[in-house]
Amino acid sequence: EDLALAKEQIERCKGIISSMAARAGTLRPEQLQVQDAAAWLRGVRARWQALRPRASSRLILEDDAGAPLIMAEATLEQALVNLLNNAANAGDAEIEIRLTWDQAQLKIVIQDGGPGFPVEVLRQAGRAPLPPRNGGAGIGLLLAVSAIERLGGRIVLDNPASGDGRVRIELPIAYKVEE
Secondary structure, eight states: OHHHHHHHHHHHHHHHHHHHHHHHHHOOGGGSEEEEHHHHHHHHHHHHHHHOTTOOEEEEESOTTSOOEEEEOHHHHHHHHHHHHHHHHHOSSOEEEEEEEOSSEEEEEEEOSSSOOOHHHHHHTTSSOOOOOTTOOSOHHHHHHHHHHHTTOEEEEEOOTTSOOEEEEEEEOOOOOOO
16 A cells, blocks of 8 residues: 555656756747736635645735736746645644745745754755655755746745744746836
């Protein structure tokens, strides 16, 4: 039974990696879809909720009408899905997803109601695979960090005073529309 589960997880990871590699290697910038960041995040959250209907989440937008435009890339969506899955696996509390931005940077903050990140996760911060747990293979954070860094961003993990785990994705706003 354990071997069957491990094989299933390996196949799933291979599929994710193959899909991400194929998309990253074949899409040219002119083929990427430019999309309002708030609308994109709403869509990602809706697709994720369809896969995890028992998970509860709340989306908080800084300003629904003034969100910057982003390149809606598949690897960015997969990174976000990995992080949302990790948050859902941390506990049953509602996950808060917050979108903010300024002139230079888009920020997506995911805060779960779990016990916070273990010290080894904070120390490694997506630089190495983690031990498998909660049915996962331990590479979701690693893949998310890789995808976000490839886009010029970064991921910051911390445990706020409330005791939850918090992930902050910071991405440069590289696409601006001239008015």
